[in-house]
Amino acid sequence: MKTLTALLVSATMLGPLTIKEQGSFFVGGENKSINGGDVTVNQMYVQYQIPMKGGQHVPVVMVHGCCLSSKTWETTPDGRIGWSEYFVRKDRSVYLADQVSRARSGFDAQQYLDVRAGKVPADKMPNIINATHQVAWLVFRFGPKYGEVFPDEQFPMQAADEFYKQVIPDLNATLGPEPRATWQQMAALGVKLNGAILMGHSESGFFPEQAALINPAGIRGNISIEMPCVTNFSQQQLATLAKIPTLVMFGDHLGDVTGGGPANWAQSFATCNTFVDQLKKAGGDAVMMHLPTMGIKGNSHMLMQDRNSDQLADLVISWIDTHVEKRK
Amino acid sequence: MKTLTALLVSATMLGPLTIKEQGSFFVGGENKSINGGDVTVNQMYVQYQIPMKGGQHVPVVMVHGCCLSSKTWETTPDGRIGWSEYFVRKDRSVYLADQVSRARSGFDAQQYLDVRAGKVPADKMPNIINATHQVAWLVFRFGPKYGEVFPDEQFPMQAADEFYKQVIPDLNATLGPEPRATWQQMAALGVKLNGAILMGHSESGFFPEQAALINPAGIRGNISIEMPCVTNFSQQQLATLAKIPTLVMFGDHLGDVTGGGPANWAQSFATCNTFVDQLKKAGGDAVMMHLPTMGIKGNSHMLMQDRNSDQLADLVISWIDTHVEKRK
Numbered sequence: 001m002k003t004l005t006a007l008l009v010s011a012t013m014l015g016p017l018t019i020k021e022q023g024s025f026f027v028g029g030e031n032k033s034i035n036g037g038d039v040t041v042n043q044m045y046v047q048y049q050i051p052m053k054g055g056q057h058v059p060v061v062m063v064h065g066c067c068l069s070s071k072t073w074e075t076t077p078d079g080r081i082g083w084s085e086y087f088v089r090k091d092r093s094v095y096l097a098d099q100v101s102r103a104r105s106g107f108d109a110q111q112y113l114d115v116r117a118g119k120v121p122a123d124k125m126p127n128i129i130n131a132t133h134q135v136a137w138l139v140f141r142f143g144p145k146y147g148e149v150f151p152d153e154q155f156p157m158q159a160a161d162e163f164y165k166q167v168i169p170d171l172n173a174t175l176g177p178e179p180r181a182t183w184q185q186m187a188a189l190g191v192k193l194n195g196a197i198l199m200g201h202s203e204s205g206f207f208p209e210q211a212a213l214i215n216p217a218g219i220r221g222n223i224s225i226e227m228p229c230v231t232n233f234s235q236q237q238l239a240t241l242a243k244i245p246t247l248v249m250f251g252d253h254l255g256d257v258t259g260g261g262p263a264n265w266a267q268s269f270a271t272c273n274t275f276v277d278q279l280k281k282a283g284g285d286a287v288m289m290h291l292p293t294m295g296i297k298g299n300s301h302m303l304m305q306d307r308n309s310d311q312l313a314d315l316v317i318s319w320i321d322t323h324v325e326k327r328k
Numbered sequence: 329m330k331t332l333t334a335l336l337v338s339a340t341m342l343g344p345l346t347i348k349e350q351g352s353f354f355v356g357g358e359n360k361s362i363n364g365g366d367v368t369v370n371q372m373y374v375q376y377q378i379p380m381k382g383g384q385h386v387p388v389v390m391v392h393g394c395c396l397s398s399k400t401w402e403t404t405p406d407g408r409i410g411w412s413e414y415f416v417r418k419d420r421s422v423y424l425a426d427q428v429s430r431a432r433s434g435f436d437a438q439q440y441l442d443v444r445a446g447k448v449p450a451d452k453m454p455n456i457i458n459a460t461h462q463v464a465w466l467v468f469r470f471g472p473k474y475g476e477v478f479p480d481e482q483f484p485m486q487a488a489d490e491f492y493k494q495v496i497p498d499l500n501a502t503l504g505p506e507p508r509a510t511w512q513q514m515a516a517l518g519v520k521l522n523g524a525i526l527m528g529h530s531e532s533g534f535f536p537e538q539a540a541l542i543n544p545a546g547i548r549g550n551i552s553i554e555m556p557c558v559t560n561f562s563q564q565q566l567a568t569l570a571k572i573p574t575l576v577m578f579g580d581h582l583g584d585v586t587g588g589g590p591a592n593w594a595q596s597f598a599t600c601n602t603f604v605d606q607l608k609k610a611g612g613d614a615v616m617m618h619l620p621t622m623g624i625k626g627n628s629h630m631l632m633q634d635r636n637s638d639q640l641a642d643l644v645i646s647w648i649d650t651h652v653e654k655r656k
Contacts, residue, residue: 016380018346022413023403026493037460043493045399052344069432071373075351085350104397104431106496109456112440116453125444128437132365165354165371168434 014081017089021050026105027097027185027192034110042175044185045104047096049084054093058220058324059193061095061186065202065227067131067170069103070096072201076305077159077166083304086313092320095189095196099172099204100181107171129170133160136167138261140301141251145258152252152298154306163302172203179207186211190218197221197324199316202301206230212244213237221324222246223316226301228268229275235282242284245323247316248272251299251306252292265301285323289315342409345417349378354433355425355513355520362438372513373432375424377412382421386548386652387521389423389514393530393555395459395498397431398424400529404633405487405494411632414641420648423517423524427500427532428509435499457498461488464495466589468629469579473586480580480626482634491630500531507535514539518546525549525652527644530629534558540572541565549652550574551644554629556596557603563610570612573651575644576600579627579634580620593629613651617643 029043046061047070062084064072073084073096087094101107114120131139134146142157143149149157172179186207190196197220198208205227212219222244229248233241255266272288279286291299291312299306306312357371374389375398390412392400401412401424415422429435442448459467462474470485471477477485500507514535518524525548526536533555540547550572557576561569583594600616607614619627619640627634634640 016346016348017350018344020344022345023407023409024399025403025407026490029489029493031461034458034460037462039458039460040489040492040495045397045493047402069373071352071432074375075353079351079353081351098432104399104426104496109458109497112453112456113458115443115450116455118450122443122446122450125440127444128440130362130367130437130441132362132367133359134365161357161368162354164368165357165373167368168432169437 014089017085018052019049019088020052020054023048027189028181032108032110039110041106041108042100042181042185043105044100044182044189045098046189048094049088050093051088051091053091057092058320059093059095059196060087060320061097061189061193061196061198063097063099063182063186063198063200063204063207065204066172067129067167069166069168070098071166072302073304076156076309077162078156079159080309083309083313086310087317090313090317092317095193097186097189100179100185101171101174103168108174111174126171126173128173131167131170133164135262136164138257139263141253141257141265142300144256150253150256150298153300154252154298154308155300155302156305156307163305170203183207183210183214187215187218190220191215193218195220197223197320199223199225200227201225201304202227209241212241216240216244219244221320223249224272225249225303226251226265226268227272229272231271231274231278233278238278238282242279242282244284246276246279246284246286247289247319247323248276248287249289249303249312249316250291251301251303252297287319287323289319342417345413346380347377347416348380348382351376355517356428356509360436360438367438369434369436370428370509370513371433372428372510372517373426374517376422377416378421379416379419381419385420386648387421387423387524388415388648389425389517389521389524389526391425391427391510391514391526391528391532391535393532395457395495397494397496398426399494400630401632404484404637405490406484407487408637411637411641414638415645418641418645420645423521425514425517428507428513429499429502431496436502439502454499454501456501459495459498461492463590464492466585467591469581469585469593470628472584478581478584478626481628482580482626482636483628483630484633484635491633498531511535511538511542515543515546518548519543521546523548525551525648527551527553528555529553529632530555537569540569544568544572547572549648551577552600553577553631554579554593554596555600557600559599559602559606561606566606566610570607570610572612574604574607574612574614575617575647575651576604576615577617577631577640577644578619579629579631580625615647615651617647
């Protein structure tokens with residue numbers, strides 16, 4: 001009940017929201033023949049809201065990270081509005097995509113059914129990432145070790161149990177070594193929208209860049225939040241990426257998890273600094289927002305759900321206004 | 329592009345939508361210890377919108393059927409608004425739940441990982457329902473056989489490929505013989521909302537009744553669309569269900585699929601007529617809406633997406649007004 005009550009309080013304070021249009025659709029998807037007929041795989045589910053003044057701004061596509069769904073961007077675990085509604089209230093059209101092979105996008109079940117039927121050995125079954133609370137604590141940087149919270153932690157730790165409910169099995173291994181289908185659908189969505197800003201986080205943090213390398217035509221800006229960056233692109237690839245304004249964002253305590261934890265955020269940060277420098281050298285407009293360097297302390301890996309999530313959203317929107325929309 | 333264009337036309341015709349509040353949350357969920365720690369399972373993801381006048385009406389909880397997600401209730405395959413937005417535009421608060429083990433609710437992956445690790449034999453892996461286009465055609469009653477459409481078919485067949493994208497793997501077998509966790513969370517959601525109408529469809533069609541037998545306290549009305557009904561309840565169970573106004577709805581061509589197809593809708597209809605009679609004999613307010621008997625022809629199993637979906641929504645809303653809200 002506490003969460004619902006918090007929702008009511010939060011939303012009542014904000015006042016009514018008028019939207020021009022909302023709905024959902026799929027991008028991509030192809031037929032796969034299985035024993036008994038055909039199924040559709042690789043489609044990407046997208047849910048959207050267009051505010052009344054949405055036409056004045058470039059739409060924003062938000063894609064969640066590992067073991068999560070588009071829930072990432074909705075109501076926070078402690079019941080505040082998430083970036084999805086916040087951006088809509090700031091007159092931005094928002095498109096939430098469930099990664100291909102996750103949540104409402106579905107996945108290719110035949111790979112599991114073939115094991116069940118004895119046609120494929122069990123150890124060839126694509127892995128499923130089943131992130132435990134203990135792993136999440138470290139990867140999402142709630143504190144230096146499980147059960148211990150950073151003194152300035154911005155994640156609403158009183159609602160950690162609500163966050164764990166957002167963590168769902170990750171079937172990206174069904175897509176092969178690269179989640180290319182999601183990159184393709186993100187690029188296609190940009191084209192469909194006649195121009196969009198792509199935002200990724202963690203597992204999907206670098207998906208905007210990968211989408212741009214498939215087809216940059218519909219991509220007006222890339223926002224990459226907390227992930228390892230690729231640093232060995234060719235000059236031609238860098239030239240493509242440098243044409244797209246790029247924002248990279250990292251929170252706090254990147255090197256403060258004991259033993260580094262399962263994710264090495266300090267190293268990821270280093271690779272992204274290199275990538276940003278490479279984009280700049282290629283003539284690109286690339287910005288690294290390292291929050292603690294800007295005086296904003298204690299942000300977790302789930303910074304869009306942190307207590308200061310509105311403040312961080314404003315930083316992103318300000319970057320869009322300055323770096324993407326002034327170029328129009 | 330056709331779908332997006334259709335969306336734009338459809339939504340523009342409807343005009344802006346003002347909502348009082350929206351968001352998402354989880355109901356239920358419990359810790360499960362696995363090798364490496366704890367994961368949360370059995371939580372149910374719920375997405376909601378409360379219109380400005382939502383407080384004047386009883387909220388409606390909509391739960392999708394087999395191999396589908398809450399997408400069922402959103403934008404139709406041919407780009408019209410679905411029941412979710414339609415009900416909101418008719419001043420009803422709407423709560424869309426992804427069934428436990430599906431979509432954004434996640435599922436218990438450990439049962440698959442144990443097979444992958446060789447701890448459990450492959451044939452003990454919980455089944456995954458992977459509905460093919462060919463099966464969907466028959467079960468959802470697009471026509472008498474695959475590739476052939478009923479002359480008066482109401483499903484927007486030009487968008488059948490968009491519908492197939494909504495079909496995702498069904499992992500309900502991970503929940504055991506009964507999807508009890510979903511029933512429990514539906515009952516709990518009714519209590520949380522301080523009273524709600526539960527609506528189920530197909531696989532979930534009888535979930536409202538099952539939820540009521542767990543805890544009827546928060547259930548103000550049950551709407552069951554196209555499913556087999558249980559006809560051997562005890563007098564005590566029927567007495568509980570008879571206290572809740574109940575609407576059962578069936579479309580057309582129930583016996584017209586060649587060989588009956590994988591689902592026997594004519595038999596399901598017969599069991600539900602029996603159930604409705606049993607409720608009435610127990611003093612209940614139970615209504616069977618068999619659409620062709622009412623002169624409404626050609627409706628498929630996905631009647632909330634059929635071309636006359638607005639008309640059918642009005643029938644449901646009218647039933648709510650008369651049978652649930654007049655009792656207040």
